[in-house]
Amino acid sequence: MTTNPTLTHTQSEENVIHQLLTRPLPDTADPIVLSEACAAWVSVLVETDDRETHAALCERLLHGLNQLRDHCENDLPSYLVEQVVAGEKLNACVPECWQDASLQVDYAKALTHAIAGKTLPTDVAKELTKLLHDMVWLLADFVKESDMTAR
Structure with missing residues (x-):
C-alpha cells in the first residue's frame, strides 16, 4: 500500500495565503465575486499574526x-428601485438602516484603515479585526441576498 504525501497544516496554510495574495481580482468582477474575495481575505486576516x-x-x-x-x-438595480418606489420593505440580513451597501463598505474600509495603520493597541486591533470579519461576512451575505432577490 502506498501513501500519498500530504501537506502539513503550515504548508497548506501558507499555500492558501499565497493564493489569496497573488490571485488577481479582475476589474470586471461582479459584486458577489468581490464580496466573496473580501470575505476570504478577512477570514485569513483574523487568524494571522505575521x-x-x-x-x-x-x-x-x-x-x-x-x-x-x-x-x-x-445605478441601483431596477428591482430595488421598484421596491423602493413601491414602498416595499426589504427583508434583509441587515437592519433597515444598513441596507445601503455603500454604507457597509465604507464602515469596513474605515475599520481596515484603522487596523492597517498599526497605531492601535494590540488587543484593540484584534477585537476590531474580529468586528471587521463579521461586517465583511454580513456584507457578503447582503450582496448575495440582494442578487437572489433580483432573480
Missing part, C-alpha cells in the same frame, strides 16, 4: 472593498 501577511491582506481587502464601493455608486 506583520507582512497582515499588511498584504489589509491592502488586498482595501482594494476589493474599493472595487465593491464602485459598484455601489452605479
